[in-house]
Amino acid sequence: MTERAEIQAGGRFGTQVDRGVARAACPAVFIAAPASGQGKTTVTAALARMLRNQGKVVRVFKTGPDYLDPLVLAQASGQPVDQLDLWMAGEAYCRQRLFDAALEADLILVEGAMGLFDGEPSSADLAALFDLPMVIVMDVKGMAQTAAALVAGLAGFRDDIRIAGLIANACGSPRHRELIEAALPPDIPLLAAVERNANLALPERHLGLVQAEEIREDLETRFETGAKALLAEGLAEALLQLPPVTFAAVQAGATEALPSLHGQTIAVARDAAFSFIYQANLDLLERMGARLRFFSPLTDECLPPCDALWLPGGYPELHAAQLAANASMRDDIHRLFAADKPILAECGGMLYCLETLTDYDDQIHTMLGLLPGHGAMRGRRGCQGMQTADLPEGPIRGHAHHRSVSEGTPEPIAHGRRQRHPAPGEAIYRLRRLTASYLHLFFPDNPAAVASLFGQGTGHTIDTEESNGCN
Structure with a gap:
């Protein structure tokens, strides 16, 4: 085999072996926010359902140790949802899971945790490590141009992240949208403005969201409502046209053989x-x-x-x-x-x-x-x-x-x-x-x-x- 050999099998956007390391490419987006409670899970679920309705394979991941959001996101996407946490799981584990997803997906969505820069490691750390473009979800109720200022501040806080755009959540009117869009930096587009709608938000309970199994039919209604709202904004085309992100598999021998529980x-x-x-x-x-x-x-x-x-x-x-x-x-x-x-x-x-x-x-x-x-x-x-x-x-x-x-x-x-x-x-x-x-x-x-x-x-x-x- 040559030092760099192309492989035709597997991967919707192609796979390759580069210096003995398998790589797969797929469009990918990191959904982040300036704080908790901005609507990240609502938007991520709506995005997943929107693309699923178009016959696309969407693989969704959740940053951090959350065990409730993944159940909701799995129902929305129709695919299993795993946690990606650099401290709890490690870089090699996260890298391999993203590579595996890229072999089968039309789009990868990674939902962040808390605020973009909160925690050690933070959502920004994970996005930067795997070169994932970030879409900021922000609840814009009660502000207009200030939303653009906050996005500009997030984008400029670190030089190793890239912001692909803003989704303005809880937008009050077309004029509200115009004010935010006009104030955004030229390189950060307003990808969508989601109107204030109580039928979109996901219900919560102590420790987080209500479990998906308890409100399955209600969630279906909310997923479809959100998907229609985002589809009308032209978001499907914008995300699928993003340049693919290349993910590398963990090299053979980098992980130890698994112990056996055979027969248990x-x-x-x-x-x-x-x-x-x-x-x-x-x-x-x-x-x-x-x-x-x-x-x-x-x-x-x-x-x-x-x-x-x-x-x-x-x-x-x-x-x-x-x-x-x-x-x-x-x-x-x-x-x-x-x-x-x-x-x-x-x-x-x-x-x-x-x-x-x-x-x-x-x-x-x-x-x-x-x-x-x-x-x-x-x-x-x-x-x-x-x-x-x-x-x-x-x-x-x-x-x-x-x-x-x-x-x-x-x-x-x-x-x-x-x-x-x-x-x-x-x-x-x-x-x-x-x-x-x-x-x-x-x-x-x-x-x-x-x-x-x-x-x-x-x-x-x-x-x-x-x-x-x-x-």
């Missing part, structure tokens, strides 16, 4: 109470050979036959009465615990493992009681941040975001290590093979530790359905 069956709770699941975690477990069996602690009577159990985060406080009433499920999980099978309980999953949970109405509900202690919800104040869980199996990076407290819990085996602050992070508990914490772990950060965490040794599957007479 992991039961994964997934329903309205437990849904804070990184798609990347599921993908990794399957790539390591694990069989995943999804079940609902809310409605199923028993666990599926399994070697291990994963109770992810979610909103157990909204469904605490139903969880408490499912005594057969509680008994089944107790049997798995008594058999010393691995159980990972994250945030909402940890609350489920405690003795009781007090909801926002001060009602106390009986939970599993695997872990001594009591959980309670608290107002609007919350705790969040990036942390590393220093487990006996090895360190795994992750994220905490909760509005509850736990009391009367046992002595933790460790605390999360914060990204930049020396104070101890979230407590990590270990009781038999149960590992519980407020932290949501990002499995691809340390596959070997994950394999040890869920590994069995004997490989004997606990047939909970048969033992408890479940069908």
Whole structure:
């Protein structure tokens, strides 16, 4: 093979090998904003649906550790949505995911987090690293020319980013649009002005957006309304005509071989109470050979036959009465615990493992009681941040975001290590093979530790359905 050889297979915009590194090209846009609450997710979802309606393949990514926005964006785009986070996932992981997406997509959309320059690393850091042109979404209610000044300031704050244009959200009138457009710098066009419309905005709840599964039909209406508004602005043509961005694959040998979970069956709770699941975690477990069996602690009577159990985060406080009433499920999980099978309980999953949970109405509900202690919800104040869980199996990076407290819990085996602050992070508990914490772990950060965490040794599957007479 020559030093640079062209390849015809794969990639809508062509792939190539350059000095042994595979590369793929695809138009890509980074959706950013000066602050949270500007409408990034609303606009990104509308863009994805607009292009999907035209028969285009749109791959969407979400910056940071968010687990709710990706569910909404996946419904809008009809494609899986992954998180891209330089600290939690690493550059190599982000690079490979973008390369893989470029092989199949007509357009890649990356939605930022918070304000453009907030956090370490920030949205701007991610966009600059992969040379992604940025579209600024700004809520322009209550200002006109000042919106243009803010965009100009964002564009000039760093010399390693490039602004492709502005989408003015919540625009009040055609005159309002004219004032903003006339004041923008010549090299930053007004790509679209989205009118103020309550039927466009996505509904929210504490910790973020309402889960997609809860309001699927309502979201469909909002997606289509947003798609029509953006289509009328000519945005589809503008985005698809952007010069393709070239993404490089991670070189062979740059990543270690994955450890094996072959033959292991992991039961994964997934329903309205437990849904804070990184798609990347599921993908990794399957790539390591694990069989995943999804079940609902809310409605199923028993666990599926399994070697291990994963109770992810979610909103157990909204469904605490139903969880408490499912005594057969509680008994089944107790049997798995008594058999010393691995159980990972994250945030909402940890609350489920405690003795009781007090909801926002001060009602106390009986939970599993695997872990001594009591959980309670608290107002609007919350705790969040990036942390590393220093487990006996090895360190795994992750994220905490909760509005509850736990009391009367046992002595933790460790605390999360914060990204930049020396104070101890979230407590990590270990009781038999149960590992519980407020932290949501990002499995691809340390596959070997994950394999040890869920590994069995004997490989004997606990047939909970048969033992408890479940069908």
